[in-house]
Amino acid sequence: xxxxxxxxxxxxxxxxxxxxxWPRRETTKRHQNRLLRLxxxxxxxxxxxxxxxxxxxxxSLLLAVALAAVAAAMLSVVALVxxxxxxxxTLPAMVIVWRAQSARRATRVVWPDVVxxxxxxxxxxxxxx
Numbered sequence: 327x328x329x330x331x332x333x334x335x336x337x338x339x340x341x342x343x344x345x346x347x348w349p350r351r352e353t354t355k356r357h358q359n360r361l362l363r364l365x366x367x368x369x370x371x372x373x374x375x376x377x378x379x380x381x382x383x384x385x386s387l388l389l390a391v392a393l394a395a396v397a398a399a400m401l402s403v404v405a406l407v408x409x410x411x412x413x414x415x416t417l418p419a420m421v422i423v424w425r426a427q428s429a430r431r432a433t434r435v436v437w438p439d440v441v442x443x444x445x446x447x448x449x450x451x452x453x454x455x
Contacts, residue, residue: 372425390415
């Protein structure tokens with residue numbers, strides 16, 4: 327009887343944990359596609375439309391390894407080596423986000439002039455293509 331109770335309890339815990347342990351593939355692919363699409367949009371906004379997403383990932387990994395190696399050569403503290411690796415891994419993404427934000431700020435400054443030109447073109451009778 328105790329064995330059966332243990333089996334039922336174990337199967338119940340397994341059924342509760344199953345969605346966390348083994349998510350559906352559709353959900354995982356959808357999140358990956360959203361992450362890739364977000365990174366692609368950031369690259370385009372940053373003016374790096376020709377750069378592929380895998381290139382950014384490889385550069386991030388190489389920079390992380392390089393900074394961690396330099397930190398390991400200079401310091402003997404493992405926590406600082408790990409921190410340098412994390413900084414190296416996130417640095418390219420931060421640069422891309424900073425460039426995209428500066429491009430947004432630059433276009434945000436120009437929009438009032440664009441609207442003024444459109445209004446004046448409509449008032450003067452020009453066709454808007």
